Amino acid sequence: MTEQILVVDDEPDTRETMALFLMHQGYGVQSAANAERAWEELCRKTFDLVVLDVMMPGMNGFDLLKKIRATAALKNLPVIMVTALDKTSDGVRAFELGADDYLTKPFVNAELIARTSTALRHRRLENEQSRGVQLEAFKEALGRIAHQMNQPLVQLTRCSRQLFKEVEELDPELNSIRRDLYDQCVRIQLILKQLEKIKTLNAQ
Numbered sequence: 001m002t003e004q005i006l007v008v009d010d011e012p013d014t015r016e017t018m019a020l021f022l023m024h025q026g027y028g029v030q031s032a033a034n035a036e037r038a039w040e041e042l043c044r045k046t047f048d049l050v051v052l053d054v055m056m057p058g059m060n061g062f063d064l065l066k067k068i069r070a071t072a073a074l075k076n077l078p079v080i081m082v083t084a085l086d087k088t089s090d091g092v093r094a095f096e097l098g099a100d101d102y103l104t105k106p107f108v109n110a111e112l113i114a115r116t117s118t119a120l121r122h123r124r125l126e127n128e129q130s131r132g133v134q135l136e137a138f139k140e141a142l143g144r145i146a147h148q149m150n151q152p153l154v155q156l157t158r159c160s161r162q163l164f165k166e167v168e169e170l171d172p173e174l175n176s177i178r179r180d181l182y183d184q185c186v187r188i189q190l191i192l193k194q195l196e197k198i199k200t201l202n203a204q
Contacts, residue, residue, distance in 0.1 A: 003120055004028040008038040009053040021109045035059035049119055053082045054090050069098040078119040
């Protein structure tokens, strides 16, 4: 799946240049001329990275970064801030507000590509780790469910066996029902054993 990048800059030439070079690298790119428009895009689409200029009229880049980090669905979204060359303090503030990286203008396109690639690679690794944690939790939950169900099922199977002894000579129809009950108990036990195997594999 193509990774999606949102480029936010009020300078048309800079915005178009960044978008063009990123598209040439195979990324999907959406552009926004101001932070307000960028916020609208972030609320209605899913992006893998934001390249965000600091100095813009109205809501500036820092304000948008604050909103991103304060929003649960966006707080882990990678953001690269673009700052002016003579304002090194902007880079420090960007990191303080939660930016993942920053570029200073003017920058060479190779630097843009390198920092973008690094940020997206980190995001992929974090997503893989997150999926791994979720899978581990799912396996653990399956194991607990299997363990909790096993004890009452064992008791039910024992009752079924006892019922067999009491009804097999009295009523053939009841005996057939008892046999079906016992068979279903055995099937469920086999399923629970499979679930417990998943937990065992998880622990290895």
